[in-house]
Structures are given as C-alpha cells and as structure tokens.
Amino acid sequence: MTWTPGCPPREEAYFRHALRPLARPAEDAIAAVRDALRDSVHAHLQSEVPLGAFLSSGIDSTAVVALARELRPGIRTYTVGFDDERYSEIEAATQTAAALGVGLTATLVHDDDVIAALPRIVWHLDDPIADPAIVPLWFLARTAARDVTVVLSGEGADELFAGYEIYREPAALAGVGRLPASLRRGLRAVSAVMPEGVRGKSFLDRATTPIEERYYGNARIFGPAEKARLMRAPAQPHTAVTAPLYTAAADLDDVATMQYVDLHTWLPGDILTKADRMSMAHSLELRVPFLDRAVYAAAASLPTSLKVARTTKYALREAMRGIVPDAVVDRRKLGFPTPTRVWLRGDVGAWAGDVFADAGVDHLLDLGHVQRLLAAHRRGDADHSRKIWTVLMFCLWYAQQTTPRPVPARP
Known part of the structure; x- marks a missing residue:
C-alpha cells in the first residue's frame, strides 16, 4: 500500500500468479524443474541449528530428502502413522528411508492420543480448520522438535505441479x-x-x-x-x-484454472496455515523448498501435458526419476492419510457426541442433525466422517473462542 498526503491509499499486489506454458522440448522443461528444485533444497539446508525433514510415502517429501542428502547424507527424517495399517505410511516411509540411506523416526498415533490432543491442536490453530491431516502433522512436529529445530517439508508441490487427482x-x-x-x-x-x-x-x-x-x-x-x-x-x-x-x-x-484457484485459496488457507501453526506450536521452523521463486517459475511454465499425463505431477515425477526410488516415483498420492472414518466409529466418535451435546452452538448449527449423522456413521450405515469431523472442529474452536467451556473428557 502506498499513501501520499492528500491522496487516498493506493493498493497493488506485489506478486501475481502467472501460469503460462513455454514452448520447449519436454526434456528441457523437466530438467528445469530438477535444477530449480535441487538449488532450492540446497539453499534451504543453510542452518546453524539441527535440521531434519518430514518423510511420507510420496514423491514430494521424498524428493526433498533425496536432494537434501546430497549435501547432508546424515539428515534425520520423521514420519507418522496409525494403528490401522490401511492409513499408515510408516512401512512405505521406512523402505524409502532405507533406500536413501537416511535415518527415520516414526511416530504411531492411537485413538486416545487424538482425544487428548485435539483441543490443544484447535487452540494452536487460532482459526477453525477442519483438515484431518492437522492431527498427524501435530504429532509429527512434536516428535521432530525433540531432535531438531528446523525441518524441510513438501508443501506446495501439489498446487504447483498438479498433484491432486x-x-x-x-x-x-x-x-x-x-x-x-x-x-x-x-x-x-x-x-x-x-x-x-x-x-x-x-x-x-x-x-x-x-x-x-x-x-x-x-x-x-x-x-x-x-x-x-x-x-x-x-x-x-x-x-x-x-x-x-x-x-x-x-x-x-481448466487444469491451470483449478491450480490458480487452489494457489489463492487452498494453499494459503489450509496447507500452509496448518503446517505453520502445527510446527510453530512446537517451536519448530518449517521450510518449504517447493515454494521457492525459481521452482515456481519452472512449474508455472509447464504445459498441461506435463502436469497430468499418465499420472499426476508428471513433470516432477520424471524430474526425480533416478534420484528417488522408482517405487516412490510411480506411487499414487497419499499425503499422510488420516483414519477419521475409523476413529469416529470408536472412542473418538463417542467423545465427539459428548462435544456436540455441550457445544453451545445450537443457534448456529442444527446439532441434532449432526448427532443423527454420527449415529448413522457409527452403525456403519454411511460414511459421514468428513462432515462430522468438520462440525467437531468448529465446535471445539467455538467453545474455546467464545465463553470458555470445558471440553468433555474422553469416554
């Protein structure tokens, strides 16, 4: 904003997204992605305090770790998983860490942990965010903060390189x-x-x-x-x-349009907000090499044919082929999946029912309707987990931000 005495303030954006494909050979575009990302990761390794990296089963975090180990072979990595192996990435991350020759610390999250931590998680969020990935990210950051002060992470890759299905x-x-x-x-x-x-x-x-x-x-x-x-x-x-x-x-x-919408909404409003607040809740500095300006420029110049071809993030996957294990290059996106469906059919669901009963938001939401959704979900009649979880996060936030109300204890 520029203000001149006697004139109204003038506002202008200091940066505008420009997704414009360049006409060049595919191999040149892929090489530009590889070079820009390598330079960015190496630059983000500068630190006078202990540094590590998050590692899931996917291409984003694996690419960051693989490039980081070029300068820091002993970099520490961290992953998170759950009792239900269908949602846990620990096994895949362990295999990846072994292939890259880096150490891995895994954290297993149980149902009781969720009930105990969720009110505190909501408190640190400040704003209500209903992305269930907040939960594993909280525990991931807590574990990493015991060893390191800085972590590298893969946020931004999906929006830049078209990684969502x-x-x-x-x-x-x-x-x-x-x-x-x-x-x-x-x-x-x-x-x-x-x-x-x-x-x-x-x-x-x-x-x-x-x-x-x-x-x-x-x-x-x-x-x-x-x-x-x-x-x-x-x-x-x-x-x-x-x-x-x-x-x-x-x-x-249409693909670039969807990216443009997500770059202005989903990325700043969800992805980066939850990463920032869950890491800073544990005094952990989180760095995102994918959001370097040169990496952005390389991604923004890709044609759609190099973004969603036979798979998502095609250019990024091909740029990392030979640097990360092929099994990771070709693996579909998971991104710290969270078993909210399973949680809400167990103790977490019973606890959520108590939260709804005492939430104090009946003037805003029909919580009777939500309780019916919860009952149907717990019977197995339908999967209402995302809807129930969204209302649960709002109710926890509302109770904390208005008249403080005690959160029900675990059942």
Missing part, C-alpha cells in the same frame, strides 16, 4: 463438454431426477456444470442442500469467493 477431472469430462448445448441440458435434466447415490449421477452433474460453478477446491464437504439443512442462517455461495479468481484466470485451460 481432481486435476485429472477436466480430461474425464471433456467428452460431455464437447456435446451440443441442448444435449448437455438434456443430460443435466436426466441427472436432476436421478436419486442421490445412483452411479453416474455425480459424473453427469459435474460434466454439465461450468467449471466456475462446480470447482472451488479440494474440500467439498457439504453440498448446498446439506448446508441449508445444517446451518441456521443462509450460507454464502462459494462463487462469492472464487468469482474474481475465475475472472483473472479466464485465458487458462
């Missing part, structure tokens, strides 16, 4: 998008009368809806009808937030 959606919907408008309207009418849950309904809904109406990021928890059922006051439509972004991205293809 939903970025492959435009290609899947392209066939319907090429149909005449009248036929698309007919398909949308068919989808409107199809019962919820019927196979193909969601595909038709999304294929016949313009991208600016259907896409607003990764976290789509409650649909319009569900929000109307849950909330006491009318909900703000997502377009109130995303419309200016779609205007600015009007000349981009």
Whole structure:
C-alpha cells in the first residue's frame, strides 16, 4: 500500500500468479524443474541449528530428502502413522528411508492420543480448520522438535505441479463438454431426477456444470442442500469467493484454472496455515523448498501435458526419476492419510457426541442433525466422517473462542 498526503491509499499486489506454458522440448522443461528444485533444497539446508525433514510415502517429501542428502547424507527424517495399517505410511516411509540411506523416526498415533490432543491442536490453530491431516502433522512436529529445530517439508508441490487427482477431472469430462448445448441440458435434466447415490449421477452433474460453478477446491464437504439443512442462517455461495479468481484466470485451460484457484485459496488457507501453526506450536521452523521463486517459475511454465499425463505431477515425477526410488516415483498420492472414518466409529466418535451435546452452538448449527449423522456413521450405515469431523472442529474452536467451556473428557 502506498499513501501520499492528500491522496487516498493506493493498493497493488506485489506478486501475481502467472501460469503460462513455454514452448520447449519436454526434456528441457523437466530438467528445469530438477535444477530449480535441487538449488532450492540446497539453499534451504543453510542452518546453524539441527535440521531434519518430514518423510511420507510420496514423491514430494521424498524428493526433498533425496536432494537434501546430497549435501547432508546424515539428515534425520520423521514420519507418522496409525494403528490401522490401511492409513499408515510408516512401512512405505521406512523402505524409502532405507533406500536413501537416511535415518527415520516414526511416530504411531492411537485413538486416545487424538482425544487428548485435539483441543490443544484447535487452540494452536487460532482459526477453525477442519483438515484431518492437522492431527498427524501435530504429532509429527512434536516428535521432530525433540531432535531438531528446523525441518524441510513438501508443501506446495501439489498446487504447483498438479498433484491432486481432481486435476485429472477436466480430461474425464471433456467428452460431455464437447456435446451440443441442448444435449448437455438434456443430460443435466436426466441427472436432476436421478436419486442421490445412483452411479453416474455425480459424473453427469459435474460434466454439465461450468467449471466456475462446480470447482472451488479440494474440500467439498457439504453440498448446498446439506448446508441449508445444517446451518441456521443462509450460507454464502462459494462463487462469492472464487468469482474474481475465475475472472483473472479466464485465458487458462481448466487444469491451470483449478491450480490458480487452489494457489489463492487452498494453499494459503489450509496447507500452509496448518503446517505453520502445527510446527510453530512446537517451536519448530518449517521450510518449504517447493515454494521457492525459481521452482515456481519452472512449474508455472509447464504445459498441461506435463502436469497430468499418465499420472499426476508428471513433470516432477520424471524430474526425480533416478534420484528417488522408482517405487516412490510411480506411487499414487497419499499425503499422510488420516483414519477419521475409523476413529469416529470408536472412542473418538463417542467423545465427539459428548462435544456436540455441550457445544453451545445450537443457534448456529442444527446439532441434532449432526448427532443423527454420527449415529448413522457409527452403525456403519454411511460414511459421514468428513462432515462430522468438520462440525467437531468448529465446535471445539467455538467453545474455546467464545465463553470458555470445558471440553468433555474422553469416554
């Protein structure tokens, strides 16, 4: 902001995202990614205090560790997992650490740990964030902070290099998008009368809806009808937030447009916020080499064909081939998966019911409806875990930020 006496303040952005593909051979574009990321990781290793790195089962953190060990062969790495092996990355991370020749410290999180830690986690967040990955990140940072003061992490790679599976959606919907408008309207009418849950309904809904109406990021928890059922006051439509972004991205293809939206919303509002607050809660400095300006420039110049080809993050994977194990290069994204579905059918679910009963937010939300969702989830009738978890995080935050209320003890 610039202010001159006698004039109104003038505001301007100091940086604007520019996702513009460059016409060059694929091998040159991939080499540019590799060189920029290597330089960034090496620069982020400068430290006068103990330094380590987070390591999951995926390409992002593995790339950072593999490049870091070029200068620091003995770098310490940290991972986290759960009792339920379907959601635990400890085994895969252990194999990766062994292949790279680095030490690994693994932390196992139990249901009791979640109940004990969640109110404290919410307190450190300041703002309500319902991403379940906050939980493993809290325990990961706590363990790392016992040994090191600085950690490197892989945040930013998914947004820059198109790592989310939903970025492959435009290609899947392209066939319907090429149909005449009248036929698309007919398909949308068919989808409107199809019962919820019927196979193909969601595909038709999304294929016949313009991208600016259907896409607003990764976290789509409650649909319009569900929000109307849950909330006491009318909900703000997502377009109130995303419309200016779609205007600015009007000349981009659909994949780059989705990235543009996420770079302005999901990345700063979720990914970086939770990483910053969960690490700083343990006085741990977290560094993100993927968000270096040169790495950004290399990613922003990639054509869609090098982002979502046979897999997600194609250019990044190929840039790291030969540097990280092939098993990691070709592994699908997991990203510290969290067993909220399992937790909410056990002791965490019973505890959540007590939180809802004493949350003091009935003037804002229909918690009777939420309790019914919880009961159906615990019976195994449906998977409502993301919806229940979202309301749980809000209730914990609200209780702390308004009139302090005691959080129910574990059952």
